Amino acid sequence: MQLIACPHCGPRAQAEFEFDRAVDSVLALDASPAEAVTRLYERENPKGWSWELWRHSAGCGVFLKLHRHTVTHEIAEVSRLDAAP
């Protein structure tokens, strides 16, 4: 079980979190229909490092951005969405 370092709550077990989506499949409200197709259906699904959205559902409830390796499950970075890039 993965260990995710929540910036608010500290390191917590994966069971407290929900995977939401890859960051590249976030669809802006004013997106075009073509962009909706790209974001929703033509995704990267990388074998390797990926930016993902997770939510600490059973904790602070906050959405977090994870830089995670989809093969080794290494987590290089966990940040708040409003953190400076």
Place this chain on the structure above:
Amino acid sequence: MTGSRTGQGGIIDRSRTIRFTFDGKLYHGHPGDTLASALLAEGLVLFGRSFKYHRPRGVMSAGVEEPNALVGVGIGGRFEPNTRATDLFIYEGLVAESQNRWPSLSFDLGAVIGLFGRFVPAGFYYKAFLGKPGLWTFYEHFIRRAAGLGRPPVKPDPDHYEHRAAFCDVLVVGAGPAGLSAALSASAAGERVMLVEQDIAVGGGLHRESEDIEGLPGQAWIAQALTTLTGRGVSMLTRTTAIGYWDHDMVTLAQKLVEPGQVPEDGQVAQRLWRVRAKRVVLATGAIERPLPFANNDRPGVMLAQAVRTYVNRFGVVPGARAVVATCNDDAYRTAFALADAGCEVVAILDSRSESPSEIVKAAAARFNVQFDAQVLEARGGPGGLTGLAARLGGQPLSLSCDLLAVSGGVSPVAHLHMQAGGTLNWNETTGTFAPDVPRQNQVTVGAAAGGAEGNSSALGLTAPTGVDARHSFVDFQNDVTLADIDLAWQEGYRSVEHVKRYTTLGMATDQGKTSNIVGLARLAALEGRPVPQVGLTTFRPPYTPVTLGLLAGHATGKHLAVVRRPPLYDLHLEQQPLWLPSGHWMRPRAYPRGDETLHSAAMREARTVRQAVGWVDVSTLGKFEIAGPDAAAFLERVCATTVARLAQGRGRYTFMLREDGIVMDDGTVWRIGPERYLLTSSTGGADRMAHHLAYVRQVLAPELKVAIANVQEHWAGIAVAGPKAKTLLARMVPDPGIPRHMSLARSKIAGVPVLILAASYSGERAFEIYAAGTDIIPVWQALVAQGADLGGSAYGLEALEILRIEKGHVVVGGEIDGRATPHDLRLHRMLNPAAPFIGAPALQRPALQSSAGRLRMVGLESDSPIPEGSMLVSTMPGTPQGHVTGAGQRVLQKGHVALGFLRDGDERLGEQLMAWSPTRNASARVTIVDPVFYDPEGRRYRD
């Protein structure tokens, strides 16, 4: 083979005797004995029959890798099949039985297959029954009788299993010399250490050897280490197996607090599953010896050399009187010395190497008949034990008589956890071993598991002698896979090791090929003419050793399997003894039958009550969210696909929400309960999804909006009061100005309880939803019962609600909102917000979702006879489905039956006649396609 107990030595307590039974016969052993050691000491040779050929099998090993001596243990619900006799420590009252034999172990009819029949080759079932279905039908009965490993328990397991979490700096797996040393040095550095050992005692291989370690006898060294570790507060768990190495250095441990089949003391748990998160993991898991490939190498009396030494030195059991040692390495020579010192005659040492310069071999040559270039071709014997063997000595045949054959084909480091953690292996061509190479997590492998015992191994042990009878040379003993099976798979074109594994079942037994995988791989590599690493390895999967399902389930069984959520009115419902319907985790009344009413008749009566008088239903479980802040309306316009911004204070509206792909996700109502404050409802089952969705919109899509969301699903308990007399009933409890108009709200008091009244209708009648804080709702329900009785009112359940909403043509999440339907499909598109600021709007503009052609559209269905639920819509029976029924019911006040469903291009096919056909229910009905609102289409009944 006649085993016997030595007078001294080992770590068994000869002063005490334990009585147990095996196949109904009484035996004796000592504390510290395994079932295998105790039975060997009693002279037992035959322990069971093999899986496929029912060949006689004895004990091969002295550990968890045992493929042969599998027994059933325990009584009733505590019965556990396929327990390794070598991994089962005896206790008073132990009841064990042999497996795969009928009618008895010594006379087994199934063995006829092995004696007279041709061996069942690899892929037998695929070939024999391919394209001949009738043949399988005929033989299935016999094959099912013969198949299977052990028998399952027939009663529920009465024991408790517990889950526990732990954290440490260093987790050391395995308490042999390497593991103990690692724990000593880590604890000396002040680290928080956990040490786990699958055996009942720490010490590992030291119990097998007679050599000193660091100038001390093995047992003294162990005692000293234990004292030091205890003094430093190291947490030590014995009889605890690390079964899985998971992500981010989490290791699961299976701790046996009692032996399989043993009754725990009152109130105590039988086993405990630990989830340990360690900063660092030291894997000191040792190595497992491999057998040698030759004909009849599975006969009782053929044992691994290290196992023989373990029985002599640890258990004080000499498993034979005349022994031959067959080896490819130096280590097995120790077994010859141990046997001879214990009084067993060592007939010969057969070494497949041409020479060895080591001291122990020289010493052995001086004492025993040591032969080089010697390979065993065949073991001789049967269920009664071994009688001798045939070998080849430098090209010359040799025959020896013996009752014990100790074999060593080298060792395989136990790299299972290292591999589960994502590590890689390194192949040593000389020793024929895979040892851990690159770790992926914070793991380090030490001792024999790291290849530290490679000196005890040689790749020679992996090669079968030329001319050996491959059909009787076993590789995987538990699954009865022979060299010939691997050869056959290769001849038939199987090249991938994963395919060969599945075709032959090599390594797929409960021992997961601990003794067999490398031998099988070497055979495949030889056939391919490629080095072993290029042939590849199969995946190492948890658990390392078999675990009972009860351990994995823990306390999550029976009524503890899942939480039960009871709405605040649960106790009042319970008094009425309703039929319950679990809705998600919620318990909701389905109907309140009176007398001998059935579900259907009760629901129809309740529905008539609503249509003719007044009924009340518990709607506490609906999803409810309060949305507040200056941008609350703007936020809701993003979540809801309908217009919200112009909603006046005190008013409400039906709404629905879309997923990002334009499909309808949920529906409910939205109410403006304050200037900048809204209440949004959703379906019961969709409430958790909606909570996540709202959080996503607020945090990710529209973080600039000033809005706060509170999930108030459990804060507000609710009752819907519906029927032509609903207003009359409410007027008895609420002063007139307090009764809101349709789609308006009011705050008032009922039975002294502050309530929020929302006038909205799901049933199609004049209706009010009354909300109060949690259990405060109880007096409101009681008031309704008291005041509503003389109006002919009664409570109604979900079944009546379903009948009412179908007749009214209202959609439901999970019915018509099925995760595939667009607003157009559900005929909701006229309500869409034309400004389209909402989620799902971009995807909804796609042509495929805009055009109706070919899509399933919601329709109503009418019939004179009952319309089967879940049936398909066809022109003729049988026929190609053109749609399906989502919900069906009887009309409440009129004759006839109605249903909602989806039909391809259905909105253009009104008036058409089709069949609703359910082949699974063997039912059908002739239906007419109509508009889906069957009752009061003008909506006169719920308005004032």
